[in-house]
């Protein structure tokens with residue numbers, strides 16, 4: 001049994017033990033062993049750069065791209081859903097960008113099932129709306145942290161040269177939604193043209209109409225050109241830049257058109273989780289047509305020095321609380337600043353040397 005004197009010394013030691021425990025916890029936290037720290041956009045972009053494929057002066061994701069020009073024309077349905085000027089101005093000249101999702105600007109077009117479309121819509125009242133959509137029907141992860149962990153798990157192990165299977169297993173336990181995305185990526189049909197590709201917004205936005213009624217929506221660009229899927233053999237044989245060549249050929253024959261459709265959320269639909277598609281039975285409205293008439297290399301094109309930040313929105317369209325949407329905006333800004341600095345310092349292969357591939 002402790003004597004009164006030993007009890008006294010134990011009491012004296014207690015604050016010291018507490019301080020030591022606090023210091024140990026601080027080290028564990030700094031080392032990332034305990035607690036969930038905020039993920040910064042800089043950390044996300046550092047990881048993208050560490051992949052070994054990144055080239056100075058190019059976007060940290062969707063590095064390979066083609067600028068385009070065309071018009072955005074709203075339907076009568078659009079003005080019923082939102083007061084945004086883009087939904088009432090009869091026709092708006094727009095610029096945009098098609099891209100491949102990799103951060104390798106020289107990636108072969110057949111390599112990834114994920115393609116992007118971005119559009120900048122500037123209306124006659126001086127407002128602006130920037131949109132960036134992808135060909136996947138839902139996002140890989142429900143949170144930015146999950147997306148970062150997925151990218152970390154994909155980094156090749158220096159010893160084997162391949163991603164560590166144990167890391168991948170742990171990732172799928174922590175983020176089961178990623179398995180659904182992987183299954184989609186394996187089986188998704190790869191169309192033979194950007195013109196026949198459907199692009200989906202996946203993040204939710206709030207539209208406000210003239211009466212102040214709010215609706216949560218997700219938008220997509222649905223091509224009028226029918227999809228023709230390529231076989232794995234055709235993809236293997238295809239030229240590195242077959243999509244750019246196909247686009248030039250199609251545009252020489254006439255414009256390419258997409259219908260912009262919004263899906264309207266029903267109560268209970270996951271508004272803040274882009275990894276969960278809404279049921280196809282949800283009410284939809286066709287709100288605009290996008291007509292693409294011209295394409296040009298990004299190297300000197302007007303889309304190169306643009307940041308298609310999905311949070312640049314006009315009155316009448318607002319962001320949802322989806323954390324992925326907000327993380328995107330922050331990450332695009334860091335990517336934009338880094339690439340513009342590299343271009344200004346002359347560190348980039350753009351705009352003079354393109355090796356014929358980084359359109």
Ligand code: HEM
Nearest residue numbers: 059060061062097116117118132133134201331332335336
């Ligand atoms: C946390 C999740 C995401 C991160 C960290 C991320 C990161 C990035 C970055 C760094 C860029 C390059 C920005 C620039 O330098 O201008 C980019 C481009 C792009 N992203 Fe994301 N992204 C995310 C999610 C998404 C989602 C959900 C979509 C589609 C629905 C998407 C579609 C695009 C498209 C289309 C581009 C190319 C835009 C352009 O042509 O400039 N991204 N992304």
